[in-house]
Amino acid sequence: MKKLYGVIGNPIAHSMSPDIHNAALKDLGLDGHYHAFKVEEDSLEDAVKGIRALGLQGINVTVPHKVSIMDHLDHIDESAKVLGAVNTVRREGDKLVGYNTDGEGFVKSLMRILDKPISELSFLMIGAGGAARAIFTTIVRDNPEKFDICNRTIEKAKQLTESAPSFRNVEVLSIKEAEERLEQYDVIIHTTSVGMYPNVEDIPLSLQRAESSAVVCDIVYNPIQTSLLKEAKQKGLKTLDGVGMFVEQAALSFRLWTGHEPDVEKMRSIVVGKLGGK
């Protein structure tokens, strides 16, 4: 019988997840289908009952349900517990288990362009929201030389550092302070929504003081080439766009559900095609 998968969120109409997952199911000859479901906040409990009753094998979870869905699942894997958020649910027998593949997805995409291990690098992250938490808690497991965080709301960055209390090489900075000491970092990771469509001219911080060897990552993927990445390229810096994280986290969910390895490069080209190569 055809196995069913999906994504729940709101808004969800423009999700690219059905395109990449259905292509991977087809390419691997797996008899399954992946569908996007719009679920309002007050319908989440009913939606999870529906997932159980209809026998869906796996779902992705996006805004606004990543935290609230945890109350409706049977078990939360360590990957999601540490983040306090779930982006992937897998049916395991008659139980629904929550996972989070965002942090690992980002690190997988980053490792494709780094030429040194994380333990030999110093990081700056701009932002302290949900995606930032996933990236911070995953990277500090490999004990980087330093991992500083700057954010518009300093208090939120301080709270984020408390999610990995044993990691000490972390400082919380204002955006201005971070700009002034940018030459200290090997990897600069932008995780806020600044520069996202339609505000594509906005830039989260100036790269003026970045070292010529620095790598600049932006997890925003619409547009793919954000103003921050354009500035980095103009300065001759290495860059990583947000499509990498998007497809790697999706590929990790796909593997959890099916045990099969999807073609990540094909997933990437579908996303780039849908975004019009922007």
Ligand code: NAP
């Ligand atoms: P979130 O939890 O709502 O966090 C938003 C972050 O953006 C906070 O640090 C917030 O700062 C900051 N921010 C928002 N508006 C700002 C502004 N005008 N000026 C300065 N800072 C601002 O969101 P999220 O889920 O982490 O997502 C953040 C971005 O990452 C989104 O663009 C999302 O599309 C993208 N994302 C990409 C992937 C991927 O796979 N590539 C995955 C997840 C998310 P305050 O704390 O001061 O409010």
